[in-house]
Structures are given as C-alpha cells and as structure tokens.
Amino acid sequence: MKKEDRFVKQITPKSVDFSKWYGEIIRKAELADYAPMKGMMIIRPYGYAIWENLKAQLDKRIKDSGHSNAYFPLFIPESLLAKETEHLEGFSPEVAWVTHGGQEELEERLAVRPTSEAIIGSMYSKWIKSWRDLPLLINQWANIVRWEKVTRPFLRTTEFLWQEGHTVHETSEEAQEETLMILAMYKEFVESELAIPVISGIKSEREKFAGALATYAIEALMSDGKALQMGTSHNLGQHFSKVFNIRYEDRNQNIQYAWQTSWGMSTRLIGALIMAHGDDSGLRLPPRIAPIQAVIVPISLGNWKDEVLPVAVKIQSELHEMGLRVELDQREEFTPGWKFSEWEMRGVPIRIEIGPRDVKENQAICVRRDSGKKEPVPLDALAVKLPELLSDIQKSLYAKALEFQMTNTHDIESYEEFKATLEEQRGFLRTFWCGKTACEERIKEETMATIRVILLEEDKSIGGERCILCGEKSEHLAYFARAY
C-alpha cells in the first residue's frame, strides 16, 4: 500500500512486525482485551458479535445435518477421565484440577474439561441399548480449559469457546462417513462464511487426537505464511466405547461396541479471520459474518443535521428493513475523517458517505474496505447495489486468499529445496513422506515444519513417489508448514 493511501496510522504495519500488528488489531478494533490472569482474555462485544455470527452459521449446518444440541458438565471426575489412558496422557499436562469445595478437600479431584469425550461417553453408555438408539448425533457449545504454557489471544488461550460434536454409530463405516461428512462441512463453512480457503486431509499418527483412531483436519495459510489448524474431525473407532462400555444389541441380536466420532471448531476462527484477511489498515471482515456490514458516515458540513442526517436515517432504516446490518455513525465529537479510519480499522466491508453535495445530487458514496474503491450510487439504487457489493466483497476476499494460498503452495522435490523454500518464503510445502514418525520428527527438528495434513486417497493424482527425507517409496502426499 502506498504511503499516501494508508489512512489508518494507529497500528503497526503487518509487514513491519506481524505479531505486534496482530495484537494491536485485537485491542484497537476492540475484539478482545487481556484478562488479569495469564493466558486469559475478555472477548469484547465487537469480537463476540463475530463469534455469534460464526456460531449461528455453523449451528445451522450442524442442525441441518441431523445433530441436536445438548449440554454436559464443566467438571469431569478424575476416574472418568483416566479410563482411556492414551486420552488422559495426551491431555494431562494441560488439565486444570479442582481440589476443594469451599474449605473441604474433595474425595476425588475434578478436571475442568479439556474436551468432553469422557463425560459424554459415560452418559452414552446409559442411553444406548439397541441399534434403534443409533445413530446418536449430539453437539454441544461450551467453554474448555487447557493449561497452555504459551498463549496468544484467540489462537491459544487457557479458556476458549468451541463446539464439540459427539456421535455414535452402528458400524465402522458409518462412523467414518460421519467423520468425513463433518470435515467437508467444516471446509464448506470456512470457505463460504469466513472466505478462507482451506486444505483438508488426515493428520499423521503423531499429530492425531489423543485416543482417536484417525484425525482429519482443515488447515489454512495465514498471510505471514504460517499454517493454522481451523477444525478437526476424529474417527474414535471403539476406543471410548470399550472403556465407557457403550454397547448395543445389533440387528442380528449380537451385543456390540458402538463406533464413535468427535469434532470441533473454536474461537480460534476469529484469529484466522484477522490473520488471513487483515491488512496494514486493520481488519477486513467478510460481509457474511461482519457484525456491521455497512456504516453510514454523514458528512457534517453546514446545516447537516437538517439536510443530511434525515436522509442518512432514511437510508439506514431502508437497508435495515432488508435485513442488512447497517450502522449510522452520527457521533458529533468525531470528524468524518476520524470515523473513516476507525471503521476501516474495524473491518466494516462498506462505508456509505453522505454529505450536502450528495443530498443535492440524490446519491451516496460507497467505499469498499477490501479495495478502497469509491463510487457514487443513486439513493434509490442503494437497495440493489449494496447486496451486490457485499457479495462481491465476500467473493473477492476469498479469491485474494486463494490466490495467496496457491502462490504460497510449493511442490517440493528435494530436502534441500524443502529447507530453502521454508527459509525464503514459508507457505505450504507439498511433498511425499514415507509415513515413518522418525522422518517426520527429524524434519520438524531441522526445519520447524510439521505435517499439517496428508491428502486423502481420492485426492491423490499420483502414487509411488519417494519420501523427501529418506527416499523410501511413498504414497503419502503431505502438506508441511510451520504452524501456529
């Protein structure tokens, strides 16, 4: 961006210091604030409004695909959490424990849920008796606590909000089908609502969820070239049904352990929005989830209160009637220029300027946040033009992000090239990997890059290439990246 075009001067340009830029956007756009406890944050109304929009859109998809919402307890007795040992071992370093009720020490410690497989599994064993009880398709919206050592607002906080689905099925095939259906739903949701293109695939053994048979994930590339996991879908197989005794009588009157899945997406999505779309002037929110889709800024010149304001009020109420989220900024203590910068920083997709000149000409000036393009629009055309603009901005943000992802996805043929590319340009490195944890770990040690996902069978165009590190024959086409 050219210097004279950069009107917002309150934040560090992201090219100068990405971390600082990220933190400043969060505080100055009033998305969140640091809490007085380490690793915790307050999600402020503007940030929470984004979450509510994301949640509404995702919740609709979850329900449309046959799932129902429920709510399970925040606390999990230690004995329950400890039943699946791989699960406990995976989470134990980051579990917070309640040891006292008032002054009295508890007989058994209570874990603050780091995820709810255990408590939900224990209840499912009571509810499921017959194949007629299946599939059981439940989702919960909840808060989760994980005692992380390194925290960053939205990306990794001690407490976060998420959605976790927990389903039970008659067969292994059905569980697998559910796992992949959710993965596809997540991808569609993120791409169409958040306008962020993602890659999807299976996680390596090392990166999979503790206690799962297989973990699938969607991953996106942030604009600093690092990858971010945006959602996971796990096929739990019978691991949890065996320890929680979730059994049913099948259609042939045999007693069987049930097959389960679990899947989740969190407030981390907000961090992704910031890092995938934001620019030097601040946030750029996709219209479909922006709390404010258009802001009207009246130009306070001359007798504007009588001449301009009534027109602005009328525009707002008309657009509001159409279901658009439109704000009229009639604060008198700020100049129009100040407001322009403010709303830009907060990522509002469209600004509608209206001043005395426009009123005379029966028009308003529409300015796009994504491109900065201004155009006069006749007042009676606003109702048609605005939805068009919003939809165009949504598409264009996605297209820009996709272009970025494609130009930063590199097909790699040698380990030397792998290391060089990572140093010089980051991004996704697409290459073959033999499937051995030893190779994966050595690559991580030497380059800080991890396997984000391995492409699924059906996505593979070619087979029989060789592992980037050891040279063994391999069918695993993997995406590597440095990740958050």
Added chain:
RNA sequence: CGGGGCGUAGCGCAGUCCGGGUAGCGCACAGCGUUCGGGACGCUGGGGUCGUGGGUUCAAAUCCCACCGCCCCGACCA
C-alpha cells in the same frame, strides 16, 4: 520450560545508569467555543498505592535484596 524485553494516569512513553530532593509529556477523557468530503483547533479541567514486599537514607520511581506479573522469540498443543 529456556532466551530476550518490559512494569510510572485508560493507552504509548520520558524520568532510573552517571547525579536520591515538588512525578512529567503525547494521545485519550470532561467542559466551553470554533470546526467537519481522509484521524481538526483553541482555552480550561480531572485523573498516579511509580508492579509487590522488605531494606539503606533526613529524604527513594531513582540505590540494595526478594518476589510477582505481562509481552515477544524458541521446545509441546483447538
């Protein structure tokens, strides 16, 4: 958990070393007036346990000791 940085008004900082002595600046905030098509200006005003505890001293933001917290960069994770 390692390495670095920082705690002074809501935010950003100066003052601390090298000299202990009325706690300052910019922004923000409040009032009034003039302004307003890309972060306006004038005047007036309010706001401080100088991170916490201890010590030295007539006197500590400043010197000494201990502790706490936060941020950033690395090893582990939605």
